[in-house]
Amino acid sequence: MAPRFKDGDVVLAFSGSWVSWVHTMVAYSAFVSALIVGVSLHYHKIIQNEYYGYPDEWFPSVSATIGDRYPERSVFMVFIAITSGPRFVLVGLWYLLTARPNSTLPKVVALTGLLRTLTCGGWTYVTSTDDHGWHDIFMISYLVATLPWTLGCLALSPENSKAVKYRKYLAGGFFGTLVPLIYFFIQHKVHKVAGAYTIYAFFEWALILFDVAFDAVTALDFETFELVVKDVKGASKGNSKMLEDAAPEKQKDKQVQQVFGQAFSWNEAIDVVADVYNGFVFWSILTSLGMVVWYFPLWHMGISGYEVIIMTTVSPFLLGIRSVRSLVVKNLRLCHFLSLAGLLAYQVENPVLRLLTVGFAVWMSCLSWAATWYAEAGHPIRLESKILAWTMGLLTSTVVKFAYQTSNPIWPTTHAGNGGLNGLGFIIAVFAVLRSTRRGPLGISEMTARGRKEGSSILAGMGIGGVFFGLHSLLSDSSTMILWVWEGYPVRGPIAAPHGALTIAAMAVGLLIGLFHEGLAGSWTLYGIGCVGAALLTTRSNWIGYYGALTIAVYLMAVSVPLIGSAARKNPATAFGFGLLVYNFMTLFHVWVVAYAFVPGGPLVRERTDWVMITTMLLICCGVFTSVSSTTAAQRKRLDASPVSKKQRSYYVYVLGGLQLLSVAIAYFRFPTYDYVPYHKDDKVLTAGIWTIHFSLDNDMWSSEYRMRDVIKELEIDVIGLLESDLQRIIMGNRDTTQFLAEDLGMYVDFGPGPKRHTWGAALLSKFPIVNSTHHLLPSPVGELAPAIEATLDVYGEMVDVFIFHSGQEEDPEDRRLQSEYLSKLMGTSPRPSILLSYLVTKPLEGNYNTYVSETSGMHDIDPGDWDRWCEYILYKGLKRTGYARVSRSTITDTEIQVGKFVIGEQVPEDEKIRNQIIPESEVAEGRRFPQMFHGEGVRGHFYHVFDEPRYYA
Structure with missing residues (x-):
C-alpha cells in the first residue's frame, strides 16, 4: 500500500491566508486599474450614456x-485572468475547511462558488458591447449564485466571531446596495433623470467592493492552513529544508448556531419542494376557477346560472360529518390526486364540461387542504x-405569473398554442403528491378533534x-396592487416590471415574520399597521399608495400563518367550510362593485371598494381575536426551540430565497427597453386601431393574448386602444394582457383607469413615446362607468393626442x-x-x-360613408388620413378590429370632398398600404370585411 504522506524536502510553505490576500489585491487591481486608465484616456466617452453626458453625468x-x-478593457482582462487562479484555490480551501461527515451543504456551497467563478469569467470576457444577451445571462447567473454562496458561507463559518461579524456586515452591505442601485437605474432608464446614472454607478462600484471584501474575510479563517510544496524526489536545487512538517491539528466540528447550521438532507429538501409545489397547484386551480366561471356571464351579458360553481370551495363543510372526516383524513393522497383533475381540464374542449372539471x-x-391542516393540528x-407549503405555493404562483406576464402556464385556459405547459405541470404534480403524502397524519388528539x-x-x-x-x-x-395605484404618464409610481419583484419580496418578508415571529404576526400591533397599509392602498395613488400595498402584502402573508394554525385546531367544518363560504361572499362582493349594472342588488354596493377593504380587515380582525386567545406563548417557544423545526424551516427559507432570486432575474429580463420602432418610420405613417377584446377569453374559453399579438403585429398597428381590458379581479384571474402585448410587440403601455376605479377597462399600446396621459371617468349617473384615456404621443417629433374611450350601454x-x-x-x-x-x-350620422x-x-x-357601425368608431382632426380597414375578429372576441392610417407632417385638405375622396390601392405608396395577407380569405379567420378591402383616401 502506498504511504499516505510522502517524505521530502520542503521547497515552499506559506499561510493559507495569502490565497485570500492575493485574490483580493489582484481583483481590486483589475477594477481600479481599468478605472484609472479609462478616466485618463476616455473620460467623456465612458461617462456618456444613452441620454446624458458630461457635466450631467x-x-x-x-x-x-x-x-x-x-x-x-485589456488591462482589466489581464488582471481578472490572474484573479482566477487564487479564486479557484480559495473555493477549494473553503470546502476543505468546512467539509463535515454526512453533510451535503459544504459540497453545495463549493459547487456554487465554482459556478460564480465561471459566470464571472462569462460577464467579464463577454461584454455588453460584444453580446448584450450573453453578458446579461452570465451577470444574472452570477448574482443569483451570490445569495446561496453568501448564506452558505455564513452557515458554515467556523467559530471565529470576528470573521462572522465582518461577513454579516459585508453581506448586508452587498444586498442592501441592490435597493438604491435598482432605484437609481429606474430613475435613469424610466424617468430619464439627469445625473441618476452617476449615482447608480457609485452603487454599482460599491457592489464590487462589498463582493470582493466578503471573500477577503476568508483570510481570517485560512490562517489555520499552511500550504506546503515538497520535493519528494530531490530534484529541486533550492534549500534542502525550509520548514519542519507539522501534523495538522484537528478542528472541532462546531457550526454557527442558526437555522442554516442544520445538516443538509436532500431527502428532506425534496419533501419541502414537493409540498410547496402542491401548494402551487392549489393556487393555480383556485385562481383558474374565476376565469372559467366568468366566461358564461360574459357571453350571457348577465347572470348565467353557472356562477353557482364558485360554491365548490365550501367542500370542507363535509368534515363536520365524522365518518366523512375520517374517510378523507385516511385517504389524503387519493383526495389530492383527485384534485389534479383541474390540471387536465385543458383536455376538455367543451366549455361547460371544462367548468365542471375545474369545479x-x-x-x-x-377539502384536501382543510383536512390536511386539521389532521396535523396535534403536531x-x-x-x-x-x-x-400552502402560503409559499401562493408565492410560487405569483412568481410564475410574474415570469409569464400574469398568465399561469398550467391554467385550463392555456394549451401548447398559447404558452401552456399543462402536461409538464401535471406530471410534476403527480410526483409531488406521491412525495408529500408518503407519510400519513400521525393521529388527532381528542381535544383537537372536539x-x-x-x-x-x-x-x-x-x-x-x-x-x-x-x-x-x-x-x-x-401587478394587481401596482395597477391599483397607477395614474398614467409621466411615470410617478411603480410599474409592473420590475416593481412586481418588490411585491414578491414584501410577501416573502411577511412569510418570514409569520414563521419566526408568529406572536408578532398575530398581534394587534401588526394588525393596526396592516389596516394603515390597506387604507393607503385604497385611498392613495402612485408611490404613497404602493407603500400601502407593500405593507398590506407583508401583513397578509404574516397573519396567514397564525390564523390557519388557529383554525386547524378548531371544528374544521366551521373554521374552513364556513370560512370559505365567507370568502365566496367577499368574492361576489368585490365583483358586484363593478358589475352592478348586471347583477341583482348591484347598485347598493356600486363603486364601494372601500367597503370591500374594510370588510376584509374586519374579518381578519375576528381571526386575530380568536388566534390571540388560543395560541399560547409557551407553545410557540417550544416550536421555535425544536431542532427538528429549525431544520425544517431552513429548507423553506432556502426555497424562499430561490424564489426571490428568480423574481429578481425575471424583473431584470422584463425591464422595458424603451427602444421601440414604428412599422413605417421612413414613411412617417401612424397606423391606429381600436379593438374590444372581451377580457382576453376567446369564444372557446381559451386565453387569447397570443392570437391578439399575432394579428396586431401582422396588421402593423403602431397605436391601438383596447377596451374591456381590466382583468385584475378574481373572476378574471388577476391578469393583465397588456403586459404581454407591450413586451412582446415592443410598445409603451398605459393601463387606463385602474381596478379600484370600477370600470371594465381601457388601455393604450403605442410604438411612440407616451409623453403624458390622464385617466377620466365620464358621467355615468345610472349605468356602468365609462373610462377614457387622454394621452399625448411623440409621433416623429410631433405631439399627437390620442383618446381611448368606452361609452355606457344602450x-x-x-x-x-x-x-x-x-x-x-x-x-x-x-x-x-x-x-x-x-x-x-x-348609429352613424x-x-x-x-x-x-x-x-x-x-x-x-374616418369614413362618413361607413353606415354599418354601432359600437366602434375612429375619429380624427389635424392629420392626413390615408386609409381605413375593418378586419374580422375570427373567434378571438365578439368585436372586429378597426384600423386607420395617418401620415404625419403632410398638409390636410380643407375641402371635405377632397378629403373623403376614395382612391384605388394602386395609387397608394407601398409604405402606406395595409398588409396584403388579409385580402380574400385572409389568415386564421382574419380578413378585410364589410368593404372586402381597405379604403384609401386622397
Whole structure:
C-alpha cells in the first residue's frame, strides 16, 4: 500500500491566508486599474450614456469602464485572468475547511462558488458591447449564485466571531446596495433623470467592493492552513529544508448556531419542494376557477346560472360529518390526486364540461387542504410545514405569473398554442403528491378533534375567509396592487416590471415574520399597521399608495400563518367550510362593485371598494381575536426551540430565497427597453386601431393574448386602444394582457383607469413615446362607468393626442348623452392633432354621433360613408388620413378590429370632398398600404370585411 504522506524536502510553505490576500489585491487591481486608465484616456466617452453626458453625468459605471474601450478593457482582462487562479484555490480551501461527515451543504456551497467563478469569467470576457444577451445571462447567473454562496458561507463559518461579524456586515452591505442601485437605474432608464446614472454607478462600484471584501474575510479563517510544496524526489536545487512538517491539528466540528447550521438532507429538501409545489397547484386551480366561471356571464351579458360553481370551495363543510372526516383524513393522497383533475381540464374542449372539471378539482382541493391542516393540528411542526407549503405555493404562483406576464402556464385556459405547459405541470404534480403524502397524519388528539377550549370556530372561520380573500384578490398577481395605484404618464409610481419583484419580496418578508415571529404576526400591533397599509392602498395613488400595498402584502402573508394554525385546531367544518363560504361572499362582493349594472342588488354596493377593504380587515380582525386567545406563548417557544423545526424551516427559507432570486432575474429580463420602432418610420405613417377584446377569453374559453399579438403585429398597428381590458379581479384571474402585448410587440403601455376605479377597462399600446396621459371617468349617473384615456404621443417629433374611450350601454341613454358632451368638450380643448379610438354605441350620422363629430370637438369621422357601425368608431382632426380597414375578429372576441392610417407632417385638405375622396390601392405608396395577407380569405379567420378591402383616401 502506498504511504499516505510522502517524505521530502520542503521547497515552499506559506499561510493559507495569502490565497485570500492575493485574490483580493489582484481583483481590486483589475477594477481600479481599468478605472484609472479609462478616466485618463476616455473620460467623456465612458461617462456618456444613452441620454446624458458630461457635466450631467460625471462618473463611469463599471460596465462602461471595463468593457467599452481599449486599453482599459485589456488591462482589466489581464488582471481578472490572474484573479482566477487564487479564486479557484480559495473555493477549494473553503470546502476543505468546512467539509463535515454526512453533510451535503459544504459540497453545495463549493459547487456554487465554482459556478460564480465561471459566470464571472462569462460577464467579464463577454461584454455588453460584444453580446448584450450573453453578458446579461452570465451577470444574472452570477448574482443569483451570490445569495446561496453568501448564506452558505455564513452557515458554515467556523467559530471565529470576528470573521462572522465582518461577513454579516459585508453581506448586508452587498444586498442592501441592490435597493438604491435598482432605484437609481429606474430613475435613469424610466424617468430619464439627469445625473441618476452617476449615482447608480457609485452603487454599482460599491457592489464590487462589498463582493470582493466578503471573500477577503476568508483570510481570517485560512490562517489555520499552511500550504506546503515538497520535493519528494530531490530534484529541486533550492534549500534542502525550509520548514519542519507539522501534523495538522484537528478542528472541532462546531457550526454557527442558526437555522442554516442544520445538516443538509436532500431527502428532506425534496419533501419541502414537493409540498410547496402542491401548494402551487392549489393556487393555480383556485385562481383558474374565476376565469372559467366568468366566461358564461360574459357571453350571457348577465347572470348565467353557472356562477353557482364558485360554491365548490365550501367542500370542507363535509368534515363536520365524522365518518366523512375520517374517510378523507385516511385517504389524503387519493383526495389530492383527485384534485389534479383541474390540471387536465385543458383536455376538455367543451366549455361547460371544462367548468365542471375545474369545479370538481376545486372541491377536492379545498377539502384536501382543510383536512390536511386539521389532521396535523396535534403536531405543531408538521402543521407549520403544511401552512408554509400552502402560503409559499401562493408565492410560487405569483412568481410564475410574474415570469409569464400574469398568465399561469398550467391554467385550463392555456394549451401548447398559447404558452401552456399543462402536461409538464401535471406530471410534476403527480410526483409531488406521491412525495408529500408518503407519510400519513400521525393521529388527532381528542381535544383537537372536539375543537374546544381554543376560541370560537365561527370567528376563526371569518378570519380564514378574510385572509383567503385578501391573499387571492391582492397577492395572486404581483401587478394587481401596482395597477391599483397607477395614474398614467409621466411615470410617478411603480410599474409592473420590475416593481412586481418588490411585491414578491414584501410577501416573502411577511412569510418570514409569520414563521419566526408568529406572536408578532398575530398581534394587534401588526394588525393596526396592516389596516394603515390597506387604507393607503385604497385611498392613495402612485408611490404613497404602493407603500400601502407593500405593507398590506407583508401583513397578509404574516397573519396567514397564525390564523390557519388557529383554525386547524378548531371544528374544521366551521373554521374552513364556513370560512370559505365567507370568502365566496367577499368574492361576489368585490365583483358586484363593478358589475352592478348586471347583477341583482348591484347598485347598493356600486363603486364601494372601500367597503370591500374594510370588510376584509374586519374579518381578519375576528381571526386575530380568536388566534390571540388560543395560541399560547409557551407553545410557540417550544416550536421555535425544536431542532427538528429549525431544520425544517431552513429548507423553506432556502426555497424562499430561490424564489426571490428568480423574481429578481425575471424583473431584470422584463425591464422595458424603451427602444421601440414604428412599422413605417421612413414613411412617417401612424397606423391606429381600436379593438374590444372581451377580457382576453376567446369564444372557446381559451386565453387569447397570443392570437391578439399575432394579428396586431401582422396588421402593423403602431397605436391601438383596447377596451374591456381590466382583468385584475378574481373572476378574471388577476391578469393583465397588456403586459404581454407591450413586451412582446415592443410598445409603451398605459393601463387606463385602474381596478379600484370600477370600470371594465381601457388601455393604450403605442410604438411612440407616451409623453403624458390622464385617466377620466365620464358621467355615468345610472349605468356602468365609462373610462377614457387622454394621452399625448411623440409621433416623429410631433405631439399627437390620442383618446381611448368606452361609452355606457344602450340601456342608459342619458349616461351616453352626458358622456358624449363631456368627451366632445375634452377633445375640443386639444390644440394638437388628435385621434379618437372608441366604442360609442350609436348609429352613424344619428343621435350622439353628431355630438362626437361636431364643431365643439373638431373631430371628423374616418369614413362618413361607413353606415354599418354601432359600437366602434375612429375619429380624427389635424392629420392626413390615408386609409381605413375593418378586419374580422375570427373567434378571438365578439368585436372586429378597426384600423386607420395617418401620415404625419403632410398638409390636410380643407375641402371635405377632397378629403373623403376614395382612391384605388394602386395609387397608394407601398409604405402606406395595409398588409396584403388579409385580402380574400385572409389568415386564421382574419380578413378585410364589410368593404372586402381597405379604403384609401386622397
